[in-house]
Amino acid sequence: MKTIEVKKPSGYFTQIGPAHPALKEPVMFNLDVEGERIIKADFAPGMSHRGIEWMGLRRNCIQVIYLAERICGICGITHSISFVRAVEQIAQIQVPVRAHYIRSIVGELERIHSHLLWAGVAAHELGFDSAFYLAWRVRENVMDLVEYLTGNRVHYAMIQIGGVRRDITREQFPRIEESMKFFDNAYDQLARVFLDDTTVQMRCRDCGVLTYEEARQLCPVGPTARASGIKKDVRVDHPYAGYADLDIEYMTPDRLTGEVRGDVYDRIVVRLLEVKQSIALVRQLLEQMPDGPLLAIPKPAVLLAKLKGAAGEAVGRHEAPRGEVMHYVRLEAGKDEPVSWKVKASSYSNYLSWIPMMEGEQIADIPIIAASIDPCISCTDRVALVQDGNRRVLTKAELHRLSVEKTRRIQASLSAR
Amino acid sequence: MSVNEILLAAGGALIMAFFSMVGGLWFAGIDRVLAARMQARIGPPVRQPFLDIAKLMIKQNVVPANAIPWLFNGAPVVALASAVTILLYIPMAGIPGLPILQGHGDLVLIMYLLILPALAMVAGGLAAGSPYATIGAQREMVTMIAYELPLAATIIAFAWKFASLGIEHPFSLATVAAQPVWTLVGPVGFMGLLLLLVTMLLVVPGELGRIPFDAPEAETEIAGGLLVEYSGRNLALFTLSLAVKTIVVTSLIVGLFFPWNLTDILAVACCATTAAMINLAFFILKLLVVMFFSVTLVRISVARFRINQVVDVYWKILGVLALLGMFLVMADALF
Amino acid sequence: MTFPIVPDLLSSLFKKPNTNPFPAPQLPPTVTGLLDEVNQGKAELNPPVPAPERLRGKMTYNRETCIGCNLCIKVCPAHAIEAIPAVKKVRFYVSQCIQCGQCTEICPKQCLALSGEFLNASHDRYDRSLIVER
Numbered sequence: 001m002k003t004i005e006v007k008k009p010s011g012y013f014t015q016i017g018p019a020h021p022a023l024k025e026p027v028m029f030n031l032d033v034e035g036e037r038i039i040k041a042d043f044a045p046g047m048s049h050r051g052i053e054w055m056g057l058r059r060n061c062i063q064v065i066y067l068a069e070r071i072c073g074i075c076g077i078t079h080s081i082s083f084v085r086a087v088e089q090i091a092q093i094q095v096p097v098r099a100h101y102i103r104s105i106v107g108e109l110e111r112i113h114s115h116l117l118w119a120g121v122a123a124h125e126l127g128f129d130s131a132f133y134l135a136w137r138v139r140e141n142v143m144d145l146v147e148y149l150t151g152n153r154v155h156y157a158m159i160q161i162g163g164v165r166r167d168i169t170r171e172q173f174p175r176i177e178e179s180m181k182f183f184d185n186a187y188d189q190l191a192r193v194f195l196d197d198t199t200v201q202m203r204c205r206d207c208g209v210l211t212y213e214e215a216r217q218l219c220p221v222g223p224t225a226r227a228s229g230i231k232k233d234v235r236v237d238h239p240y241a242g243y244a245d246l247d248i249e250y251m252t253p254d255r256l257t258g259e260v261r262g263d264v265y266d267r268i269v270v271r272l273l274e275v276k277q278s279i280a281l282v283r284q285l286l287e288q289m290p291d292g293p294l295l296a297i298p299k300p301a302v303l304l305a306k307l308k309g310a311a312g313e314a315v316g317r318h319e320a321p322r323g324e325v326m327h328y329v330r331l332e333a334g335k336d337e338p339v340s341w342k343v344k345a346s347s348y349s350n351y352l353s354w355i356p357m358m359e360g361e362q363i364a365d366i367p368i369i370a371a372s373i374d375p376c377i378s379c380t381d382r383v384a385l386v387q388d389g390n391r392r393v394l395t396k397a398e399l400h401r402l403s404v405e406k407t408r409r410i411q412a413s414l415s416a417r
Numbered sequence: 418m419s420v421n422e423i424l425l426a427a428g429g430a431l432i433m434a435f436f437s438m439v440g441g442l443w444f445a446g447i448d449r450v451l452a453a454r455m456q457a458r459i460g461p462p463v464r465q466p467f468l469d470i471a472k473l474m475i476k477q478n479v480v481p482a483n484a485i486p487w488l489f490n491g492a493p494v495v496a497l498a499s500a501v502t503i504l505l506y507i508p509m510a511g512i513p514g515l516p517i518l519q520g521h522g523d524l525v526l527i528m529y530l531l532i533l534p535a536l537a538m539v540a541g542g543l544a545a546g547s548p549y550a551t552i553g554a555q556r557e558m559v560t561m562i563a564y565e566l567p568l569a570a571t572i573i574a575f576a577w578k579f580a581s582l583g584i585e586h587p588f589s590l591a592t593v594a595a596q597p598v599w600t601l602v603g604p605v606g607f608m609g610l611l612l613l614l615v616t617m618l619l620v621v622p623g624e625l626g627r628i629p630f631d632a633p634e635a636e637t638e639i640a641g642g643l644l645v646e647y648s649g650r651n652l653a654l655f656t657l658s659l660a661v662k663t664i665v666v667t668s669l670i671v672g673l674f675f676p677w678n679l680t681d682i683l684a685v686a687c688c689a690t691t692a693a694m695i696n697l698a699f700f701i702l703k704l705l706v707v708m709f710f711s712v713t714l715v716r717i718s719v720a721r722f723r724i725n726q727v728v729d730v731y732w733k734i735l736g737v738l739a740l741l742g743m744f745l746v747m748a749d750a751l752f
Numbered sequence: 753m754t755f756p757i758v759p760d761l762l763s764s765l766f767k768k769p770n771t772n773p774f775p776a777p778q779l780p781p782t783v784t785g786l787l788d789e790v791n792q793g794k795a796e797l798n799p800p801v802p803a804p805e806r807l808r809g810k811m812t813y814n815r816e817t818c819i820g821c822n823l824c825i826k827v828c829p830a831h832a833i834e835a836i837p838a839v840k841k842v843r844f845y846v847s848q849c850i851q852c853g854q855c856t857e858i859c860p861k862q863c864l865a866l867s868g869e870f871l872n873a874s875h876d877r878y879d880r881s882l883i884v885e886r
Contacts, residue, residue: 014548022640060826062854063827066852127636127637130455147804147807148805152808197755198755300858362725364721451765454765455761455764455765456764459769714762
């Protein structure tokens with residue numbers, strides 16, 4: 001852990017955000033700096049709350065799938081898989097095996113594209129625009145592939161409750177394999193450009209360190225956690241979709257570099273390793289994919305009727321490119337709309353690791369550190385409290401009081417029934 | 418100087434200013450197209466920098482409320498004027514009448530003049546009253562101090578070489594232009610000169626505030642730093658001064674290391690005008706080649722340095738390299 | 753010190769750029785003027801990148817076979833479909849449609865489909881070309 005010598009409680013106060021070229025989405029960093037050095041860092045999220053959950057409570061479950069898909073502009077499948085898994089548990093729908101495999105294939109293709117997108121953004125934050133163009137040029141190939149398979153580049157609309165909507169047929173396999181070959185080569189090139197470059201090493205090695213102990217305390221998810229040496233991956237820990245049948249392991253940086261330092265460089269390593277892993281997984285999935293139906297309940301009208309009768313609550317999880325995503329859904333019998341829908345985006349768990357990463361580093365490192373956890377800020381912002389034009393942050397005591405009040409209200413309404 | 422001479426010099430300076438601005442913008446356009454092609458993009462048309470300047474000229478010139486207006490508005494003018502002034506001292510392709518202020522200044526003056534545009538930017542940045550501009554100004558000052566060492570070492574090496582040979586005015590650029598330094602050294606000195614050339618090529622991005630030494634302007638970190646509050650005409654003037662400065666530093670490198678003229682190499686004898694035209698074209702070609710290797714290729718193939726790394730690179734790597742080159746040039750005389 | 757990207761950069765200097773070209777290489781003085789020239793055969797536009805077969809584009813609607821069951825309205829996530837109760841038909845607003853294709857699956861008469869047409873931009877969101885009624 002870094003020791004930070006604090007001479008005086010605060011040096012010079014400066015803010016980065018909410019709108020700043022370093023940030024692709026709005027969040028605000030409040031920094032106490034001394035010269036170029038950051039003494040104390042804090043952040044204020046909640047700048048782009050969109051009320052998606054509220055919209056979801058006014059739509060039936062089939063409509064919510066497409067709404068969930070639009071929570072994130074990058075992970076087109078992440079939120080719909082999580083939501084659908086929760087609903088399937090409530091309605092006790094058994095998903096056909098082939099559908100599971102297709103979900104996994106699209107999920108892995110999405111991981112490739114998301115990690116390449118991140119690599120480009122990270123390179124741009126470092127001022128290394130050629131690597132940015134290279135990464136996004138490579139990414140174009142996976143976007144084309146996904147468009148070929150699903151009909152759209154970003155919003156795949158592949159997922160349906162009880163299966164998938166479109167098949168991946170044998171005729172399409174050669175095109176997929178062609179892309180996988182392309183990525184084998186592209187991986188080598190990207191690994192060379194990102195990992196061997198002296199300037200990238202100068203900027204990223206031992207910068208923005210999140211030690212194993214800090215990571216244990218702050219509970220980050222996904223590549224952020226794995227780069228600090230924490231073995232954590234929903235695909236391995238609680239296999240779902242097609243992942244139970246695959247050889248899949250935790251991707252920690254020591255697989256390539258032999259050590260875990262938990263710095264920005266390690267996060268690049270982990271993401272590149274995961275691209276390679278995803279290529280292998282797609283190949284495995286294609287090889288092992290069984291024949292069978294795509295949907296448990298082929299007719300959407302029947303599905304809607306069944307969901308209307310379903311009641312209960314469940315949590316659906318998915319290992320998004322950024323880490324674990326969790327959807328809590330509660331359905332009541334006789335209602336089309338979910339009664340409750342709560343989304344925990346992966347960045348929500350990763351936000352707090354910004355603070356130990358930033359403290360003690362330089363102002364110049366803020367962009368790359370902020371980008372290194374691959375924040376998805378609009379996905380994460382759940383609530384913003386504004387009263388009389390002033391933003392307010394709820395304290396723990398206030399939150400506790402509000403929770404107790406709500407529980408009392410629910411109890412009263414239940415006993416009144 | 419008689420009145421006539423002064424008038425002539427003033428007129429020449431105006432013409433020079435015009436051509437250096439046009440040339441600098443044209444160079445900037447070529448730089449952008451080359452960078453785009455190397456990144457597998459189509460890139461903007463070569464005339465894009467001219468369009469940018471035309472656009473900036475018609476845009477509103479915003480002066481922030483907490484800026485110091487006279488300093489804020491004055492800095493861009495000083496930057497452009499000083500950049501043009503340097504050009505009046507640098508010999509170009511042996512064209513008669515150039516440099517306009519021939520015999521008035523030497524390398525030491527040029528070294529000091531090179532600091533002026535950067536100082537103007539620092540003043541403008543500090544006057545802007547924005548925290549990002551202040552950070553940028555601090556970084557610019559550190560960068561200036563950082564690249565002085567390799568630059569000074571190179572110039573000292575040159576002057577020492579000429580002085581050791583008993584040539585008069587060792588600091589004068591005319592001396593360097595008259596006798597290409599490569600012809601004066603043996604193999605050891607040749608190695609030393611190569612090191613000095615590499616150093617100088619890497620001082621250029623620092624002088625011009627380009628990646629990897631663009632910490633003062635770092636777009637993703639401090640949103641343009643020094644220039645964050647500048648807009649409209651003032652920004653256009655800064656852009657122009659950067660364009661002129663590109664010509665200045667590349668001409669300086671060409672003047673120091675590649676002073677040959679095409680007519681001398683080919684030993685063609687023709688009328689003075691044609692020879693001057695040929696030499697000018699060859700000179701511009703040399704400038705483009707130097708720009709390609711010192712600006713375009715460097716700025717797209719590396720990541721931006723932190724400000725402490727800028728100092729480390731300039732002092733610990735390039736500084737040592739330049740000093741080594743200087744010693745090799747000196748040692749050459751012993752063999 | 754290694755800079756592994758440099759060979760790639762230098763080699764792409766002599767290769768064709770990777771960018772998908774715009775219809776016109778540079779912004780023309782007037783767009784309508786350019787289009788006129790294209791119609792007269794004086795100028796040429798770069799062809800669009802071919803779209804894959806499965807691309808989900810603009811809605812198509814067969815009004816004759818529609819029975820007005822309104823099931824499509826029930827599943828449309830974007831509220832892009834409007835019922836016309838008087839004639840028991842529906843109307844689609846393309847500017848609102850997210851092209852998920854859920855309505856085509858629930859339609860009992862298969863009178864809905866997604867075409868491959870993707871150039872749907874217009875200045876007016878209620879443009880005739882952006883409302884599908886037949």
